[in-house]
Amino acid sequence: MHITLSINGKDHELDLDPRTSVLDALRDHLDLIGTKKGCDHGQCGACTVLVNGRRINSCLTLAVMHEGDAITTIEGLGTPEALSPLQAAFVAHDGFQCGYCTPGQICSATGMLEEMRAGWPSHVSEDLLAAPDLSDAEISERMSGNLCRCSAYTNIVAAITEVAEARDEAV
Amino acid sequence: MNKHSTIPAPVMHQDLRHDSGHKHVSGRAEYIDDMVEPVGTLHAYLALSDRAHAEIVAIDFEAVRTAPGVFGILTADDIPGENDVSPSHKHDEPIFAVGKVHFWGQPIFAVIGETREAARRAARLARITWRDLPAALDVDAARAAGGTLVTEPLTLRRGDVEAGLEAAPRRIKGRIAIGGQDHFYLEGQIAFAIPGEDEDVIIHSSTQHPSEVQLMVAHVLGISQHAVTVNVRRMGGGFGGKETQGNLFAAVAALAAKRWNRPVKIRPDRDDDMQATGKRHDFVVDYDVGYDDDGRIQAVDAVYAARCGFSSDLSGPVTDRALFHADNAYWYPAVKVRSEPLYTNTVSNTAFRGFGGPQGMMAAERWIEDIAYGLGKDPLDIRKANFYGTDDRNVTPYHQTVTDNIIGRLVDELETSSDYQARRKAVLAFNTMGGVLRKGIALTPVKFGISFTATWYNQAGALVHVYRDGSIHLSHGGTEMGQGLYIKVAQVLADAFGVGLEAIKIMATTTGKVPNTSATAASSGSDLNGMAAYDAARQIKARLAAHAARIYEVAEADVAWVPGGIMAGRQFVAFSELVASAYLSRVQLSAAGFYKTPDIHWDRANGRGRPFYYFAYGASVSEVTIDTLTGEYTVDRVDILHDVGRSLNPVIDLGQIEGGFIQGMGWLTTEELVWDARGQLRTHAPSTYKIPLASDVPPIFNVRLAEWSQNREMTIGRSKAVGEPPLMLAMSVVEALSMAVASEADYRVAPRLDTPVTPERVLMGIKRMRTERPA
Numbered sequence: 006m007h008i009t010l011s012i013n014g015k016d017h018e019l020d021l022d023p024r025t026s027v028l029d030a031l032r033d034h035l036d037l038i039g040t041k042k043g044c045d046h047g048q049c050g051a052c053t054v055l056v057n058g059r060r061i062n063s064c065l066t067l068a069v070m071h072e073g074d075a076i077t078t079i080e081g082l083g084t085p086e087a088l089s090p091l092q093a094a095f096v097a098h099d100g101f102q103c104g105y106c107t108p109g110q111i112c113s114a115t116g117m118l119e120e121m122r123a124g125w126p127s128h129v130s131e132d133l134l135a136a137p138d139l140s141d142a143e144i145s146e147r148m149s150g151n152l153c154r155c156s157a158y159t160n161i162v163a164a165i166t167e168v169a170e171a172r173d174e175a176v
Numbered sequence: 177m178n179k180h181s182t183i184p185a186p187v188m189h190q191d192l193r194h195d196s197g198h199k200h201v202s203g204r205a206e207y208i209d210d211m212v213e214p215v216g217t218l219h220a221y222l223a224l225s226d227r228a229h230a231e232i233v234a235i236d237f238e239a240v241r242t243a244p245g246v247f248g249i250l251t252a253d254d255i256p257g258e259n260d261v262s263p264s265h266k267h268d269e270p271i272f273a274v275g276k277v278h279f280w281g282q283p284i285f286a287v288i289g290e291t292r293e294a295a296r297r298a299a300r301l302a303r304i305t306w307r308d309l310p311a312a313l314d315v316d317a318a319r320a321a322g323g324t325l326v327t328e329p330l331t332l333r334r335g336d337v338e339a340g341l342e343a344a345p346r347r348i349k350g351r352i353a354i355g356g357q358d359h360f361y362l363e364g365q366i367a368f369a370i371p372g373e374d375e376d377v378i379i380h381s382s383t384q385h386p387s388e389v390q391l392m393v394a395h396v397l398g399i400s401q402h403a404v405t406v407n408v409r410r411m412g413g414g415f416g417g418k419e420t421q422g423n424l425f426a427a428v429a430a431l432a433a434k435r436w437n438r439p440v441k442i443r444p445d446r447d448d449d450m451q452a453t454g455k456r457h458d459f460v461v462d463y464d465v466g467y468d469d470d471g472r473i474q475a476v477d478a479v480y481a482a483r484c485g486f487s488s489d490l491s492g493p494v495t496d497r498a499l500f501h502a503d504n505a506y507w508y509p510a511v512k513v514r515s516e517p518l519y520t521n522t523v524s525n526t527a528f529r530g531f532g533g534p535q536g537m538m539a540a541e542r543w544i545e546d547i548a549y550g551l552g553k554d555p556l557d558i559r560k561a562n563f564y565g566t567d568d569r570n571v572t573p574y575h576q577t578v579t580d581n582i583i584g585r586l587v588d589e590l591e592t593s594s595d596y597q598a599r600r601k602a603v604l605a606f607n608t609m610g611g612v613l614r615k616g617i618a619l620t621p622v623k624f625g626i627s628f629t630a631t632w633y634n635q636a637g638a639l640v641h642v643y644r645d646g647s648i649h650l651s652h653g654g655t656e657m658g659q660g661l662y663i664k665v666a667q668v669l670a671d672a673f674g675v676g677l678e679a680i681k682i683m684a685t686t687t688g689k690v691p692n693t694s695a696t697a698a699s700s701g702s703d704l705n706g707m708a709a710y711d712a713a714r715q716i717k718a719r720l721a722a723h724a725a726r727i728y729e730v731a732e733a734d735v736a737w738v739p740g741g742i743m744a745g746r747q748f749v750a751f752s753e754l755v756a757s758a759y760l761s762r763v764q765l766s767a768a769g770f771y772k773t774p775d776i777h778w779d780r781a782n783g784r785g786r787p788f789y790y791f792a793y794g795a796s797v798s799e800v801t802i803d804t805l806t807g808e809y810t811v812d813r814v815d816i817l818h819d820v821g822r823s824l825n826p827v828i829d830l831g832q833i834e835g836g837f838i839q840g841m842g843w844l845t846t847e848e849l850v851w852d853a854r855g856q857l858r859t860h861a862p863s864t865y866k867i868p869l870a871s872d873v874p875p876i877f878n879v880r881l882a883e884w885s886q887n888r889e890m891t892i893g894r895s896k897a898v899g900e901p902p903l904m905l906a907m908s909v910v911e912a913l914s915m916a917v918a919s920e921a922d923y924r925v926a927p928r929l930d931t932p933v934t935p936e937r938v939l940m941g942i943k944r945m946r947t948e949r950p951a
Binding site: 103106146157 | 194200202203210212359362413447658659660831836842861871873875
C-alpha cells in the first residue's frame with residue numbers, strides 16, 4: 006500500500022505491506038533506528054513513540070492506520086547537540102545503563118507528563134478528580150509500562166521529576 | 177596552546193557520566209540491529225524443536241525450500257568444521273541438533289531468507305517425524321532417571337563434619353528450592369556477519385566474550401582464528417546471558433555469510449530467544465547443620481543439585497561458585513559441600529550475574545534462619561554470631577584465609593543508620609495486633625569472592641595509541657553492556673597521562689586490536705582492563721620521560737608527571753607539546769598493555785587454594801508488608817551499605833548497586849520460570865515473565881557506599897568490583913517476607929520459603945504456619 010506518514014514534522018512516502026507495524030516502518034523503511042525493538046509484543050515499552058502527542062507501543066499498531074497522524078520519535082525530540090529537557094535530565098541523572106530502553110523511556114515520559122498536566126488519574130491516585138501530584142509513586146506507576154532490565158528506575162524517576170518540577174514552576 | 181594542553185583535573189574517583197549518554201537519550205547510540213545493512217544482506221532464522229527429548233526420524237524440507245523469499249537452508253551437514261559451540265570444549269553443544277533433540281527450543285536448522293520475515297515464516301514449515309523419548313525436566317526427575325551429570329562435580333571439605341554434626345547440641349535438616357532467572361536483556365541475541373576475501377569474516381556480535389565467539393566461529397568454519405574478527409561496540413544488556421549464549425548466533429551468521437558470500441544477520445524473536453537460550457540455574461539444596469545453644473554453627477553438610485539443562489556450558493564453574501559461596505559471610509568449623517550438576521531436558525543453563533554464588537548464599541541464609549527460629553532469636557543475632565573473624569575463625573571451606581573482612585563494621589553501621597533495632601520492635605508490635613497485614617524486617621550480609629575461578633581467565637590486554645596531536649586512542653578487551661566499564665577505563669588512562677577525558681577516544685572492542693581476552697564477566701571488567709590500560713600508559717610514559725630527559729637535558733629522575741604534562745626539572749612541558757617532539761625524535765607512541773591478577777591459584781582436585789584475590793562486602797535491610805488473605809506484598813523500605821573499595825566512579829557504582837539489588841529482588845520475588853509437563857517453557861515473554869518495574873522500587877531506598885573502605889590489594893585505584901555482589905543484597909527481601917509469614921505462628925515455626933517468593937508462596941507459607949503452629 007502506498008501511504009504518507011508524517012514523522013517528526015516531515016512527510017515520508019512509503020510502499021508498505023499493510024501488516025507492517027509503525028515500529029518496522031520506522032526501523033526497516035525509514036532508517037529511524039532510535040526506536041528500539043525489545044519484545045515486539047507491546048509488553049516492554051522500548052518501542053514507545055508519540056502519535057499526536059500520545060504515547061503508544063509502535064510495535065502494536067499498523068503503519069497504514071496512521072496516515073494523517075503526527076508521529077514523533079526520539080529523533081524528533083532532540084539531537085545530541087540540542088537535547089530536549091527530558092533528554093538532558095536523563096543524562097544528568099544517569100537515567101540509563103545499557104541505554105536500550107532509553108528512547109522508549111523518554112518518549113513515554115514526554116507523553117506521560119502531558120497526561121499528568123491534563124489531569125489524568127493513575128492507579129495510585131488517591132483522588133481521581135484532583136490534579137495528580139508529582140510524587141515518585143505517581144511517576145513510577147505511570148512509567149511502569151517501560152521496562153528497564155538494568156533497573157535504573159531510581160535515576161529515571163529523578164530525571165522525570167526534575168523536568169516536571171521545572172515545568173510546574175514555569176507555569 | 178591547543179585544547180589538550182589546559183590543566184585537567186584528575187578524573188578517577190569522580191562522578192562521571194556514561195560516555196555514550198548523549199547518544200542513548202537521543203536514539204543515536206548504535207546497536208547491531210541499527211547498523212546500516214549493505215546491499216544484499218540476508219537474514220537467518222532458527223527452526224526450534226517442539227519436543228523436549230526425541231529422536232528426529234526424518235525431516236521433510238520441501239515446504240521450507242519452496243516458501244517465498246527463501247534463499248537457502250543450513251543444517252549440520254553444511255558445517256565445514258565442527259558442529260559444536262561448547263564453551264567448556266566438551267563437544268556437547270551442537271549448533272544444529274543431529275538425530276536427537278534434548279530440549280524444547282533446541283535449534284535444528286536455519287533458514288536464510290531475503291527478509292527476516294520470510295526466513296521466520298519458512299522456519300516453521302519443515303515436517304519433522306519424531307520418536308519421543310522420556311524427558312527429565314527438573315532435579316527430582318533427573319535424579320530418578322539415574323542422575324546423569326553434565327560435568328565433573330566438586331566437593332569442598334574442611335574439618336571433621338561427621339564428628340561435628342554428632343557432637344552438636346542441636347541439629348537441623350532441610351531442603352530449599354531456589355528458582356532460576358531469565359536475563360531478559362532488552363536487546364536480544366544478535367549477530368551480523370560480513371564475509372571478506374579468502375577465509376575472512378567480520379562479525380558484529382552482541383557478546384560479553386568476543387574472543388570466544390572468534391574461537392567458536394573458527395572451529396565451526398574450520399579456519400584459523402586470525403581469519404575471524406569480532407566487533408562489539410555495546411550491548412543492550414548482558415547480565416551473563418551473553419557470555420556464551422551469543423556463540424551459536426554468531427556461528428550461524430558466519431556459516432551463512434561464508435557459504436553464500438553475502439552479509440547475514442540473525443536476530444531471534446523475543447519468545448524464541450527466551451526458549452532457546454540458557455538462564456540462571458535453579459538449585460535444590462539439601463542440608464544438615466549442627467549448631468549450639470547460642471546459635472553458633474558447628475558443622476555443615478550440604479548437597480547443591482542444579483538443573484543444568486542438556487549440556488555443560490558453564491555449569492561446572494557455576495556450580496563450583498555456588499559451593500564457594502556456601503559460607504556467605506559465615507565461618508563453619510567443619511564443612512562438607514558437594515555439587516550435583518544434573519543433566520535435564522531443558523535449555524542449557526548458563527552464566528547470570530553472581531554465577532551460582534547467589535544460590536549458594538541463599539541456602540546459607542536459609543539455615544541461619546532455621547537456627548534463629550529454632551532458638552527464638554533475631555536472625556541478625558545468629559548472623560553476627562557466625563560472621564568470619566579477622567584473626568581467627570577466618571578460613572573458608574576452600575582453605576583460603578579471609579584477610580580483608582569488614583563485614584562486622586559494615587553491618588554495625590547499617591544496623592545503626594537504618595535504625596534496625598527500633599524498627600524491628602515496631603514491626604513486632606505491629607504484628608501483635610494480629611491484623612490482616614503483617615510486616616517483616618531483615619538484615620542480610622554479602623561477602624562475594626572476586627576473580628574468575630578459572631585462574632587463566634584473570635588476564636587482560638589493552639592497546640593504547642598516542643597520536644601526534646596528543647589525542648589518545650584506547651582499546652581494551654572489556655565489553656560495554658551498560659555497566660560503565662568504558663568510562664572507568666578511560667578515567668584510569670586520562671589520569672595516567674594527566675590529560676582530560678576529551679583527549680581520549682574510547683574504541684569499540686575488537687579481537688583485531690586486543691587478542692585472547694577473557695569474558696567481561698565475574699565483575700572483573702574494570703579490575704583487569706583498567707590495569708591493562710594503566711600498564712600501556714606506563715610504557716609510553718617511560719619512553720616519553722626518557723625523551724624529555726634527553727631534550728630538556730635533565731636527569732630522568734628529574735622528570736615528573738603532573739596534570740597536563742611533565743615537569744622537566746623546573747620547566748613545564750604540555751602533554752601535546754611533549755608528544756609532538758617525541759614523534760619527531762622517533763619515539764614509539766603506542767603500547768600494548770597487559771595485566772594478570774597476582775597471587776591467585778586453585779587446585780580443584782583437592783579443593784584448596786586462593787581462588788579469589790579479594791572479597792567485596794555489603795549488607796542490606798528490607799522491610800515488607802504482606803497481606804495474609806491474598807499473599808500480596810510490598811517492599812516498603814530498603815537500606816543498603818555496600819563496599820566497592822575506593823570507588824572509581826561513585827555515580828556509576830551506585831547505579832550498579834541499585835540496579836543489582838532490584839534485579840536480585842526480581843529473581844527472588846516475581847520472576848518465575850514455569851515449564852509445562854511436556855517441557856515447554858511457558859513464561860517466554862514479558863506478558864508472563866515478570867521483571868521489576870519502576871513501581872516495584874521501594875518507596876524508601878537508601879543506598880550508600882562504604883566510603884571508608886579501600887581494597888587491601890593493589891587493584892586499580894584501590895577499587896573493588898561492583899557488577900555482581902549487589903544482586904545478593906536482595907536476600908534481605910526474602911528474609912523479611914519470611915518474618916512476616918512467621919508472625920502467623922508467633923515466630924515459633926521456621927518459615928522456609930522457597931524462591932521466588934511469589935504471592936502464592938507467601939500464601940502457602942501462611943497456610944503452613946497455621947497448620948504447624950504449636951498449640
